[in-house]
Amino acid sequence: MRTIVCVLALIACTDRVLAQHADIPRTRAGKPDLSGIWQALNEADWNVEPHVAVQGATEMLGAIGAVAPGIGVVDGGAIPYLPSALSQRDANRSHRRTEDPEAKCFLPGVPRATYLPYPFQIVQSDTGIMIVYEFAGAVRTINMKSPGEAPVDSWMGVSNGHWEGDTLVVEVSGLNANWLDRSGNYASEARRVTERYTVTDADHIRYEATIDDPSLFSRPWTLRMPLYRRVEPGARLMDFRCVEFAEELMYGDLRKPGADKAASDKPAAGPGK
């Protein structure tokens, strides 16, 4: 038994050494260069836990609206909810068509922004890192120089980063309560998220996020997934200002009775003078 443990430890150690010496892009200062357009390729936004395919929130969309099956991204499979926290998850799930912050085009928070099915761009300079997400114009600046506490909660929180070897570690706090997926999994404003970005080769990042939220979970838990570089020529972030697609859901009941919906879909007025 002892021999097996030693061999496994050796393999793990070797794997780590190899990872550190892999041929990865680096900045002039020698740090891994995360710059580029990245995207998760999984079904975590449908449900971060392992799940089979089920009917979606809107049956009228047919198979387009179905929840696609996924092997899950949570370490150990299930989120360790406290029993008292499960009822809210279930209530969220029941009202997901109208209450999912993604449906309302709200800023997705961390870590959900990472595995929304849309690309994001990491902009790494000599002194700082910015992440620009396609969805909802979400954006974060990762403070690498003088870490500080969040002055007040916000949707994308305050991110403080540092390097542990070749891994970018980002501590995120000051986040508003938000959903983690379209299935109603959620986290409170008390959560602290620790992200780890490790470039494993030129086109892949190993992403991990540990969520510590004692108000909802019995222990900190981790989700992990690879991120893939968008390598196609001309790859770029497109406009996805989703507000306009949430307006009918959110404000449709306030439309003037009898007003022509088609006419208002493309208003003549711009943003003003």
Next chain:
Amino acid sequence: MAMQRHASSSRFVATLLLLLALATSAGAAEKYKAPRTSWGDPLIEGVYTNNTNVPFERPVDLGDKAFYSEQEYEVRSKAPAVVETTTTVTDVHYQTADFGLDPDQSQMVKNLRTSILTRPANGRMPPLRPDAQRRSDAARAAQQAHAFDSAQNRPLQERCLLWAHEGPPLRPVGYNTLVQLAQTRGYVVLLTEMIHDARVIPLAKSRPDFGGLTRWQGNSWGHWEGDTLVIETTGISDRVTPRGSSVPMGPEGKVIERITRTGPKSIRYEFTVSDPSLWDVPWGGEFPMELSDQPLFEYACHEGNYGLPNTLRGIREEEKTRNRGPRQ
């Protein structure tokens, strides 16, 4: 008459001295050698403010007076803020001073100019071409006829889709004035605090292929001309209208921005807008921005937008009351 001559010659001398001072100042700025990124580009990244009390267009009574003197500037900086869109304070919850939103409560960037707009020389927007004016008037009338029918009929900024000051071209705005520039090899990002819109601008030797698609803020690409970042933008969505027009720019519409670091804590932002379908002449201007010692905080517009539904709710209630007629 002698007094008039004396006053006239004094003004002439003062103008000469001012021009000399400005030329010296501009010369010093041009001599500033910006530090470089590790890959060799001029370093412009940082969080800047463009908070100013200089109006976008020059007050008509100033004519061609392009600059204030230092003394005039001092007087102005102590006066109440100049705002282009006046707000009647009817609600105690929007006392801007209570929230630190008055321009004199935060870092103000010194600028002796009398207007942000410098071209045309009178500092005023050029008139729309007659045909464009007719189209604009018609579009505005159509919009106003249904202005409160639905959320989709409201202006873009009320809907938290795009604020006019975000541009391009950028424009100083009364509050939440921070602009963050980020750089990496091959890209510059221009992020406006309000409403957290990041323009990711590729750097290239020639215009990249944007696939013929438009964007809310257009397709921007940039290149360096010496220490100046030149950004060209075309393909702005036809749902966005430029200043003074209720119709969008045409296919030849273009915005050129020039960003130059002028000192350890300052940059100059210049812009030129042209579109032969709207104006006979291009228009443009410039303003300085200064490094802020404050981080840029999230301005989540849509998430807290109770103003839009409340506006519509109020109108619907008003319609019901009107339909019920006066009480008997």
